[in-house]
Amino acid sequence: MRYLPHTPADRRAMLAAIGVPSVDSLYRDVPASVPQKPRFDLPDHQSELAVERALTALAEKNVAAGAVPSFLGAGAYRHHVPAAVDHLIQRGEFLTSYTPYQPEVSQGTLQYLYEFQTLVADLFGMEIANASMYDGATATAEAALMARRVTRRNRIVLSGGLHPQYRDVTTTSFKHLEASVVALPPDPSGGERAVDAIDGETACVVVQYPDMFGRIADLTALASACHAKGALLVVAVSEVVALGLIEPPGAMGADIVAAEGRSLGNALNFGGPYLGLFATRERFVRQMPGRVVGETVDVDGRRGWVLTLSTREQHIRREKATSNICTNSGLCALAFTIHAALLGADGLARLAALNHAHAVRLAERLARIAGVRVVTEAFFNEFTVVLPKPAVPVVEALAARGVLGGVPLARLYPEVPSFADRLLVAATETNTEADMDRFAALLAEVLQ
Amino acid sequence: MTATGPGTTSGHRGLLFEEPLIFESGTEGRSGVDLPDPPAVADRLGGLRRRTALGWPGLSEPQVIRHFTRLSQKNYAIDAGLYPLGSCTMKHNPRLNEKLARLPGFADIHPLQPVSTVQGALALIDTLARWLKALTNMPAVAMSPAAGAHGELCGLMAIRAAQDARAAPRRKVLVPDSAHGTNPATAAMCGYTVEAVPLNARGRVDLAALRRALDGDTAAFMLTNPNTCGLFEDEILEQAAAIHDAGAFFYCDGANFNALVGRVRPGDLGIDCMHINLHKTFSTPHGGGGPGSGPVTLSAALAPFAPVPYVVHDANGFRLVETAGDAAAGLAPLGRLKGFHGQMGMFVRALAFMMSHGADGLLQASSDAVLNANYVLARLADRMSLPYDGPCMHEVLFDDAFLKDTGVTTLDFAKAMIDEGFHPMTMYFPLVVHGAFLIEPTESESKEGLDVFVATMRSLAERARSGDAAPFLAAPQFAPRRRLDETRAARQPVLRWRRSNHPGEAA
Numbered sequence: 036m037r038y039l040p041h042t043p044a045d046r047r048a049m050l051a052a053i054g055v056p057s058v059d060s061l062y063r064d065v066p067a068s069v070p071q072k073p074r075f076d077l078p079d080h081q082s083e084l085a086v087e088r089a090l091t092a093l094a095e096k097n098v099a100a101g102a103v104p105s106f107l108g109a110g111a112y113r114h115h116v117p118a119a120v121d122h123l124i125q126r127g128e129f130l131t132s133y134t135p136y137q138p139e140v141s142q143g144t145l146q147y148l149y150e151f152q153t154l155v156a157d158l159f160g161m162e163i164a165n166a167s168m169y170d171g172a173t174a175t176a177e178a179a180l181m182a183r184r185v186t187r188r189n190r191i192v193l194s195g196g197l198h199p200q201y202r203d204v205t206t207t208s209f210k211h212l213e214a215s216v217v218a219l220p221p222d223p224s225g226g227e228r229a230v231d232a233i234d235g236e237t238a239c240v241v242v243q244y245p246d247m248f249g250r251i252a253d254l255t256a257l258a259s260a261c262h263a264k265g266a267l268l269v270v271a272v273s274e275v276v277a278l279g280l281i282e283p284p285g286a287m288g289a290d291i292v293a294a295e296g297r298s299l300g301n302a303l304n305f306g307g308p309y310l311g312l313f314a315t316r317e318r319f320v321r322q323m324p325g326r327v328v329g330e331t332v333d334v335d336g337r338r339g340w341v342l343t344l345s346t347r348e349q350h351i352r353r354e355k356a357t358s359n360i361c362t363n364s365g366l367c368a369l370a371f372t373i374h375a376a377l378l379g380a381d382g383l384a385r386l387a388a389l390n391h392a393h394a395v396r397l398a399e400r401l402a403r404i405a406g407v408r409v410v411t412e413a414f415f416n417e418f419t420v421v422l423p424k425p426a427v428p429v430v431e432a433l434a435a436r437g438v439l440g441g442v443p444l445a446r447l448y449p450e451v452p453s454f455a456d457r458l459l460v461a462a463t464e465t466n467t468e469a470d471m472d473r474f475a476a477l478l479a480e481v482l483q
Numbered sequence: 484m485t486a487t488g489p490g491t492t493s494g495h496r497g498l499l500f501e502e503p504l505i506f507e508s509g510t511e512g513r514s515g516v517d518l519p520d521p522p523a524v525a526d527r528l529g530g531l532r533r534r535t536a537l538g539w540p541g542l543s544e545p546q547v548i549r550h551f552t553r554l555s556q557k558n559y560a561i562d563a564g565l566y567p568l569g570s571c572t573m574k575h576n577p578r579l580n581e582k583l584a585r586l587p588g589f590a591d592i593h594p595l596q597p598v599s600t601v602q603g604a605l606a607l608i609d610t611l612a613r614w615l616k617a618l619t620n621m622p623a624v625a626m627s628p629a630a631g632a633h634g635e636l637c638g639l640m641a642i643r644a645a646q647d648a649r650a651a652p653r654r655k656v657l658v659p660d661s662a663h664g665t666n667p668a669t670a671a672m673c674g675y676t677v678e679a680v681p682l683n684a685r686g687r688v689d690l691a692a693l694r695r696a697l698d699g700d701t702a703a704f705m706l707t708n709p710n711t712c713g714l715f716e717d718e719i720l721e722q723a724a725a726i727h728d729a730g731a732f733f734y735c736d737g738a739n740f741n742a743l744v745g746r747v748r749p750g751d752l753g754i755d756c757m758h759i760n761l762h763k764t765f766s767t768p769h770g771g772g773g774p775g776s777g778p779v780t781l782s783a784a785l786a787p788f789a790p791v792p793y794v795v796h797d798a799n800g801f802r803l804v805e806t807a808g809d810a811a812a813g814l815a816p817l818g819r820l821k822g823f824h825g826q827m828g829m830f831v832r833a834l835a836f837m838m839s840h841g842a843d844g845l846l847q848a849s850s851d852a853v854l855n856a857n858y859v860l861a862r863l864a865d866r867m868s869l870p871y872d873g874p875c876m877h878e879v880l881f882d883d884a885f886l887k888d889t890g891v892t893t894l895d896f897a898k899a900m901i902d903e904g905f906h907p908m909t910m911y912f913p914l915v916v917h918g919a920f921l922i923e924p925t926e927s928e929s930k931e932g933l934d935v936f937v938a939t940m941r942s943l944a945e946r947a948r949s950g951d952a953a954p955f956l957a958a959p960q961f962a963p964r965r966r967l968d969e970t971r972a973a974r975q976p977v978l979r980w981r982r983s984n985h986p987g988e989a990a
């Protein structure tokens with residue numbers, strides 16, 4: 036077996052050094068009635084070539100989004116990742132290291148995490164950020180849990196514009212805590228009055244920006260209303276590229292930003308692994324979940340980095356920890372950091388402008404199709420359209436014609452019948468004018 | 484070379500580079516990405532165009548490559564040497580797995596594409612689930628948890644849902660003193676109170692104490708097996724019987740499954756629920772902190788409560804059940820724990836690892852992992868101190884009794900190992916022994932490599948015992964940094980770069 040170094044002679048010599056006749060005797064603490072070495076209905080070992088063949092055959096049964104015009108978003112946006120990113124994250128010193136528990140031999144990881152924390156805080160206009168969470172949905176749930184700790188209040192208000200999976204993960208996370216989660220109904224028209232849902236028991240309002248339906252709206256008034264009642268404003272972001280072009284949540288009064296950071300540096304990966312971002316105000320740092328890297332010096336006075344403030348964390352505080360998170364999304368954070376370093380402020384602004392322009396042009400094209408209405412007025416790279424027919428079969432018909440034409444809201448909101456004819460459409464820098472023409476033409480054809 | 488050796492003009496020393504932060508070397512107006520001019524459109528931003536300046540630095544591609552290459556050189560890694568971090572299973576990460584996870588048919592598929600366009604991905608998840616169920620002899624597995632701790636949350640929530648459904652809610656979870664911190668932290672997140680169960684003199688759970696602690700309010704007992712002292716819980720069947728008699732569930736933290744794969748199936752031990760860290764046992768790279776993947780195997784009693792999403796197979800092929808409302812009659816999903824469908828990128832790698840090994844190779848791998856740990860035990864037992872007798876499983880636990888009165892602590896010893904070119908073992912965990920050294924060599928290490936390691940550990944132990952504490956206290960000397968001031972980092976936290984952190988230093 037190619038990954039196992041021992042020869043039979045090595046094993047014999049080692050058993051002799053241990054003083055036992057066989058490996059079986061090392062398992063003598065396993066109760067005798069427990070079967071050992073059962074026969075499995077599983078294949079035996081295979082060559083690299085054989086495994087590659089088998090899994091490549093499975094991969095080829097999928098339609099890669101990059102192989103066809105693709106306009107899917109809903110929390111996962113397809114972007115071009117520069118070749119340098121994937122090259123660098125595959126360096127073994129990054130890929131095959133553990134969490135930086137021994138800082139003297141982990142300065143590479145610690146330094147990039149410190150850069151990552153700075154990039155994330157700056158992107159959102161916040162003061163500090165942690166070293167990552169699992170994904171945008173779990174980061175949002177953790178933000179609501181943190182708001183409960185900070186305010187010592189037990190009522191969480193979720194805007195109807197929050198991604199329904201972020202909503203569900205948050206609701207599930209609160210299921211067994213003495214707290215209530217109030218989820219406002221989804222309202223693509225923008226008529227929601229989250230302000231009216233805040234009372235003196237409210238720990239936070241969680242609102243998404245841009246929201247689930249693609250809308251962007253000023254959050255300043257909502258932040259003020261939260262603060263007037265002693266509540267926090269949590270802003271969830273599922274498309275970080277937007278922040279290259281629109282005001283950051285921190286500038287509008289957000290107290291915590293929880294985001295999906297996968298758009299930078301990372302592939303779509305069918306939904307995982309993704310990258311949870313978590314940013315907040317300095318004064319809340321001791322209630323923040325997750326790992327955090329801080330600057331310090333070594334005994335020679337040279338600058339260096341360490342994991343810090345670990346008295347918040349499970350390995351020290353156990354049941355009193357701010358979260359149970361241990362393994363996070365380190366390598367995805369590295370990919371984000373490298374992509375961000377390549378882009379710089381100018382590059383991100385340009386990338387965002389390109390996304391927005393493509394989305395505007397796509398919206399114009401789709402609005403010209405008979406019976407199709409674009410219902411999102413202000414948006415970044417995604418918007419909602421109303422079709423004259425149920426969206427699910429339309430999307431199936433488009434897929435059969437070689438276009439991945441958006442996400443039917445019915446897939447995410449099966450409980451809302453009035454969403455049956457709504458389609459969520461995204462455009463990024465990866466979509467060409469020809470892609471958009473083809474999508475519009477095929478949609479018109481399918482709708483006839 | 485010593486850290487205070489001759490100064491150089493550049494600050495670098497040969498291949499040891501001093502590397503500034505990207506914020507210190509970046510310049511406004513530069514970018515490492517070429518993007519076309521956006522087509523001219525009237526914006527639809529609703530007046531929310533960004534006014535707040537963005538402070539991201541500008542760098543070209545060669546600068547970025549050089550920066551991160553230099554950073555990488557400051558890290559220890561499995562690829563560089565032995566990484567015996569107990570409980571973490573730092574085994575070799577095969578590169579085939581990296582290649583396969585990057586196939587466009589896996590890496591470049593959107594989680595919400597029509598299911599007709601992702602049948603291969605759903606088949607892969609289903610196949611991986613089949614392997615996990617076979618290796619554990621458990622009937623169901625929830626695939627979406629993102630890591631071990633997340634799997635614990637999934638498992639305890641399933642337990643809570645099952646008990647609440649019987650209208651018999653219970654409020655208490657028992658964990659051994661030796662448990663990993665995530666166990667009690669997770670129990671608290673599920674609204675449980677946590678009660679610790681002591682160990683016996685042999686480093687196993689004290690069965691009598693467990694029996695006393697179990698009562699009508701106990702929801703579950705969370706055990707790591709082999710336990711965090713590296714020992715198989717030899718009374719596990721009695722534990723299971725006592726837990727089940729009390730109407731509680733038996734949760735197993737599967738972080739140490741690497742000792743058992745292919746030989747002992749947790750389902751045969753009376754376990755109701757176990758998470759599996761694909762980033763430990765099944766070799767998905769730890770990536771400096773993550774990502775991981777923590778599928779949870781479930782007994783028949785817990786399976787109906789598995790969270791959404793999950794994959795089902797019907798006449799039209801594979802399909803995803805993504806919302807509780809879509810679940811079949813009789814199932815009561817506990818909710819949703821993660822966006823989308825779980826860690827697909829890790830699933831591909833883990834399945835490639837399993838297929839490469841096969842049932843025969845997985846048994847050989849766990850056997851070699853246990854052999855290696857016992858070899859280390861046998862070769863170090865007369866120089867270091869063992870709190871509990873062996874044989875051990877895939878990791879071996881020493882305490883610091885052998886360092887008594889030497890002036891050298893476990894931490895000092897660990898730092899001296901760095902100077903010898905090894906990554907230290909896990910230290911000060913588990914908490915049940917003083918100054919723990921938890922050493923897990925994994926099956927990836929050759930006998931020659933282990934011989935150098937044990938020779939080094941023996942000589943360090945001898946040096947400490949001979950009264951030569953100075954090199955330990957000064958260690959590490961040969962790392963990119965010497966000991967860092969962790970107290971200062973925590974007292975005056977500096978958690979991000981700001982120009983004002985380093986007046987005059989910034990570019």
Ligand SMILES: Cc1ncc(COP(=O)(O)O)c(C=O)c1O
Nearest residue numbers: 361362570630631632663665738
């Ligand atoms: C015994 C044990 N339990 C649980 C965990 C948590 O697993 P993860 O880091 O994947 O969340 C670990 C990992 O360090 C562990 O060693």
